[in-house]
Amino acid sequence: MIKPNKYLKAYDDQLRTDAETPSAIHVEKLDVLRLVTFAGGRGFITYRDLGSLNEDGISTLVGQALEHFRRDAQITTIEWKSRGHDHAPGLHEALLAHGFTPDEPESIMIGPLEALCSDGSTPDGVLLRQVSSDVEVRAMSEMVDEAFGDPASTRQADALLARLARNDGMELWVAETAGRMVGAGRLEPVPGTGFAGIWGGAVLEAYRGRGIYRALTAARAKSALAQGKTLAHSDSTEYSRPILERSGLVKVSTTTPYNWSR
Structure with a gap:
């Protein structure tokens, strides 16, 4: 358990800062x-930890954070990212009481890029x-929505294009077969x-089980290694977790997003 604990400390110390929301x-x-504002009317709430707050203190803070975003009419959705x-204490109950709804928990995976x-x-x-x-970015976003079973939306594409314009280091990778984007x-x-984050991996259902997800992951890892990341x-999700575990990453914790919509 030494390595998972070491990875978790690195996660808390290095990634739960401004690095989390570039x-x-x-x-x-x-x-x-x-309290973070993203393009497209998205609010996001995160933190290094909640210190010594008790149930009453956490409930009060949830209400204050929600009110902060409610005052901005352009904010239509808010995500509270829990770990x-x-x-x-009492965070789950406080979020539900203030109108947040939990998504499925996801596994926080960390490990060497070389693996x-x-x-x-x-x-x-x-x-x-x-x-x-x-x-191409809009075509990619539409394909990802289809892969996840979500309604087609321009919001993600707009946000990705805005990030690319800022040149913050993000890379978008696709897998194509017969001229069609499939991952x-x-x-x-x-x-x-x-660290380098491996995010948003998606493959159309008809093309799963062929090694496309692993190949996309490897291509991104090689690019990160070339930039000096380790x-x-x-x-x-439970679909991608076993693939990453087989490649040497370990589950160090879970994260559950709680969502609020205006």
């Missing part, structure tokens, strides 16, 4: 919270490449740390 438009502090290893490169040969007939143009994922190197981190 695409933020605005960040405001509220006690221990960081399973935090000391947070992700060892089992990621590109399947025959599949092309892996980066995309950055308006047309995608983001790489987010974290400045000032040894560790990968990812919030993984």
Whole structure:
């Protein structure tokens, strides 16, 4: 258990800071919270920890954070990102009482980037490449919505294009077969740390089980290694977690997003 504990400490110390929200438009502090505004009317609430707050203190803070975003008419959704290893008495109940709804928990996975490169040969007939143009980013986002079973939306594409314009290091990778995008994922190197985030991995259902997800992951890991990064981190669904575990990443905790909509 020494390595998972070491990884978890690195996660808390290095990633639960401004490094967590490189695409933020605005960040405001509220006690221990960081209240983050993203493009597209999205609010986001995160923190290093909740300190010694008790149930009453946490409930009060949830209400204050919600009111902060409610005052901004452009904010239509808010995500409160919780972690399973935090000391947070009464947080779940407070969030429900203030109108937040929990999503399914995801596994926080961390491990060496090199491990992700060892089992990621590109399947025959599949092309892996980066995309950055308006047309391709929008096509990628539409494909990802389809892969996750979500309604098609322009919000994610708009946010990704805004980030690419800021040149903050994010890379968008796609997998194509017969000229069709069938998989995608983001790489987010974290400045000032040894970490790179492996995010948004998605493959269309009809193309799963062929090694495309692993190949996309390996391509992003190789790019991060070339930039001097050594560790990968990812919030993984139960679909992607076993793949990352087989490549040497370990589950150090869980994260559950709680969502509020105006």
